[in-house]
Amino acid sequence: MKLVVVESPAKAKTINKYLGKDYKVLASYGHIRDLPSKNGSVDPDNDFEMVWEADSKSSKRISEIAAALKEADTLILATDPDREGEAISWHLVEALRKRRALKKDTPVERVVFNAITKNAVTTAMEHPRQIDGELVDAYLARRALDYLVGFNLSPVLWRKLPGSRSAGRVQSVALRIVCDRENEIELFRPQEYWNVAANLRAPDGTDFEARLYSLDGETLKKFTLGNKGDADKALAIVQGGGYSVTSVEAKPVKRNPPPPFITSTLQQEASRKLGFNAKRTMQAAQKLYEEGRITYMRTDGVNMAEEAYVAARSMIQSNYGARYLPE
Structure with missing residues (x-):
């Protein structure tokens, strides 16, 4: 029997139906370990050593997986195909080894699929790989940076902005971007400009809008009519004459459907x-x-x-x- 671990119980039920009786699919319910919110969970002076803990619920999930692993000859990690999914698989292996529930000779395989269909799942099972160490390192760096920035910055944020939750590498940079943008808005100096347009009707009854494009042989730019006085003068000149269409240019328009969602x-x-x-x-x-x-x-x-x-x-x-x- 092969033991498959995914992240959610709903996903586990669906995948179990696809794989059949030779597989047992369990859920980790997301991350199984986390950095405790106390000083010293990340030690920069000791090669950034990190202390991980599992809460009572996560410990129960680990115990269930460890118990099922006793009857399995292969452990297949099928968590989500992103950095967090890779980290969950790594955490699970580390936690099982710490409990000595994972034997040295038990094969550990990592599979990923982007859709939960029978074809996608079975194809993924035929092409296992190892846990991606570079993705795990990226996750560890993110968590360490989050912790080191947030642990020092959050108390300042709580004092200055009562009711705020926490700060980390993303929130800190986002706050900087917002502040920079706000400074740009405050330094912005508005500049006035006007347009002259006419609502016209073609002989076939079609209504269309025409904008004043040139005046006295000069092509109008965005800020040419810089105040209401200039706009009124241009309007008076336009209203004093008649209108005629000198040319009609037809261009084929090609429309593409929007791409799939990201x-x-x-x-x-x-x-x-x-x-x-x-x-x-x-x-x-x-x-x-x-x-x-x-x-x-x-x-x-x-x-x-x-x-x-x-x-x-x-x-x-x-x-x-x-x-x-x-x-």
């Missing part, structure tokens, strides 16, 4: 169309991912699952006809 565009559209904040958006996306309905949503890439391409092309051909199916 994390940021998903959050932006959910906020614009549904009024969701980022947390609610990612909670909804996580459920869709666990049900196998979307690919992994924490990404800057626009790759789609092969099944999605095939299904989309099939729907286009059946609903609209072959002439609308792209090559």
